[in-house]
Amino acid sequence: MLDDTIAAVGTAPGEAGIGIVRLSGSKSQEILGKIFRGKKAKNTEEMRSRFMYYGFIYDEEDNKVDEVLAVIMRAPYSYTGEDVVEIHCHGGIISIRKIMELVLKKGARMAEPGEFTKRGFLNGRIDLAQSEAVIDIITAKTDEGLNNAMNQLQGQLSHKVKAVMDILLSMLAHIEAAVDFPEHDIEEITADNLKNNGMKAKSMLKELQDSYYEGKIHREGLSTAIIGRPNVGKSSLLNFLLKENRAIVTDIPGTTRDIIEEYLNIKGILIKLIDTAGLRETEDVVEKIGVERTKDVLEKADLVIFIIDASEDLTHEDITIANLIKDKKVIVAANKIDAGIKADLDEIEKLFDKTNIIKISVKDKIGIDLLEKAIYDSVYSGNIRSKSNVVVSNVRHKSLIDGALESIERALEAIDIGIPVDLISVDLKDAWNFLGSITGDTVEEDIITEIFSRFCIGK
Ligand SMILES: Nc1nc2c(ncn2[C@@H]2O[C@H](COP(=O)(O)OP(=O)(O)OP(=O)(O)O)[C@@H](O)[C@H]2O)c(=O)[nH]1
Numbered sequence: 253m254l255d256d257t258i259a260a261v262g263t264a265p266g267e268a269g270i271g272i273v274r275l276s277g278s279k280s281q282e283i284l285g286k287i288f289r290g291k292k293a294k295n296t297e298e299m300r301s302r303f304m305y306y307g308f309i310y311d312e313e314d315n316k317v318d319e320v321l322a323v324i325m326r327a328p329y330s331y332t333g334e335d336v337v338e339i340h341c342h343g344g345i346i347s348i349r350k351i352m353e354l355v356l357k358k359g360a361r362m363a364e365p366g367e368f369t370k371r372g373f374l375n376g377r378i379d380l381a382q383s384e385a386v387i388d389i390i391t392a393k394t395d396e397g398l399n400n401a402m403n404q405l406q407g408q409l410s411h412k413v414k415a416v417m418d419i420l421l422s423m424l425a426h427i428e429a430a431v432d433f434p435e436h437d438i439e440e441i442t443a444d445n446l447k448n449n450g451m452k453a454k455s456m457l458k459e460l461q462d463s464y465y466e467g468k469i470h471r472e473g474l475s476t477a478i479i480g481r482p483n484v485g486k487s488s489l490l491n492f493l494l495k496e497n498r499a500i501v502t503d504i505p506g507t508t509r510d511i512i513e514e515y516l517n518i519k520g521i522l523i524k525l526i527d528t529a530g531l532r533e534t535e536d537v538v539e540k541i542g543v544e545r546t547k548d549v550l551e552k553a554d555l556v557i558f559i560i561d562a563s564e565d566l567t568h569e570d571i572t573i574a575n576l577i578k579d580k581k582v583i584v585a586a587n588k589i590d591a592g593i594k595a596d597l598d599e600i601e602k603l604f605d606k607t608n609i610i611k612i613s614v615k616d617k618i619g620i621d622l623l624e625k626a627i628y629d630s631v632y633s634g635n636i637r638s639k640s641n642v643v644v645s646n647v648r649h650k651s652l653i654d655g656a657l658e659s660i661e662r663a664l665e666a667i668d669i670g671i672p673v674d675l676i677s678v679d680l681k682d683a684w685n686f687l688g689s690i691t692g693d694t695v696e697e698d699i700i701t702e703i704f705s706r707f708c709i710g711k
């Protein structure tokens with residue numbers, strides 16, 4: 253598969269200042285030579301690596317297609333580690349399409365999503381975690397998210413993970429020595445050594461594991477669902493926080509039927525705010541679907557803002573919802589306090605330990621600042637922002653770290669109860685394999701395919 257030459261448009265579709273067609277593979281230079289005539293460079297062999305050359309692209313009838321700049325980045329000093337050619341043309345839809353058609357006719361194949369980066373990985377220029385950082389950079393939605401991804405691209409996560417893998421390898425080597433030379437009676441020393449190293453590996457992984465929640469929020473935003481029975485003011489709150497009339501608000505219960513998602517920034521944290529259909533038993537077909545969707549949203553939410561109507565008695569619906577969300581991170585907001593407080597707030601408070609009810613009125617703009625503070629605190633309360641600059645933000649990495657940690661903990665337990673050291677090596681090897689899947693040392697083909705399929709074409 254690495255034998256052929258791939259091509260794709262690297263810039264976004266639409267009209268723009270420039271558009272870039274890129275090629276990678278051994279035939280890149282030859283293909284460029286068939287369609288490009290430089291003003292200075294008469295043929296592509298004359299073109300110096302990584303220098304831009306001015307000239308024109310010609311079609312098969314020898315008509316000028318576009319005025320371009322072309323560059324050859326010869327292997328191995330390129331993004332993919334192969335010969336790469338970039339043609340910088342005018343960013344017009346037709347010009348780019350014509351150049352693409354020409355390079356395909358001259359022997360290139362259309363690249364699959366992420367195939368350039370995949371080649372960089374397969375050619376050993378970057379590891380798997382670094383490849384994954386590329387897509388995170390492209391899709392970053394916050395400064396912090398970009399920052400994390402840049403660190404990861406430069407290999408900081410891989411570096412940390414490899415340091416733990418090195419510890420595991422040294423433990424395995426120690427066990428081997430103990431097994432090979434039993435007459436030296438080093439079993440006891442080995443157990444101590446294993447224990448120390450195991451603890452060290454564990455704490456390093458724990459630090460990475462702890463960084464995940466923060467990392468995920470930097471990357472995707474804090475998924476925050478506004479939940480409550482109909483008519484308590486959920487959509488009113490969404491509109492107020494967004495400072496626009498995004499959702500329809502009426503005094504008819506059951507107004508919102510569909511899920512409404514909008515991003516906003518609260519004190520520097522990216523929030524994905526989700527307004528939902530009020531939860532209740534209903535015979536209305538459309539509303540019923542809305543209620544089902546609300547339940548789906550609830551499952552995935554990082555944080556729930558549970559709204560109750562302070563001006564009315566609690567209903568059995570409020571209690572049902574409270575029980576439904578008990579295990580989630582919840583902020584309770586009692587709305588409509590401008591109309592008096594009739595609801596028994598103590599009863600709700602009892603259902604959520606350590607959760608204060610925030611009294612608000614969207615109508616009179618009371619208590620919203622406290623609500624925003626509570627949202628912020630839900631991310632950073634207790635856990636100070638991570639000290640290390642390595643933050644795990646990828647769910648694949650997180651689950652592999654979880655797996656490695658479990659294996660190491662199992663090994664540590666085994667050491668404690670004096671199980672023969674050679675049996676412990678199984679768990680240590682497992683841990684090593686888990687971590688190797690992060691860097692790509694031990695990862696399987698189908699996982700690699702899956703990862704790169706999430707990229708855009710041309711990257
Ligand atoms: N008095 C008072 N009324 C409010 C307040 N917030 C919202 N309302 C009113 O409550 C009614 C319902 O508001 P919505 O925002 O549509 O309620 P909802 O929870 O989205 O309702 P559904 O979409 O039906 O689930 C509207 O008439 C709002 O004007 C408030 O703080 N005080």
Ligand SMILES: [Mg+2]
Pocket residue numbers: 486487488499500507508527528529530
């Ligand atoms: Mg609504």
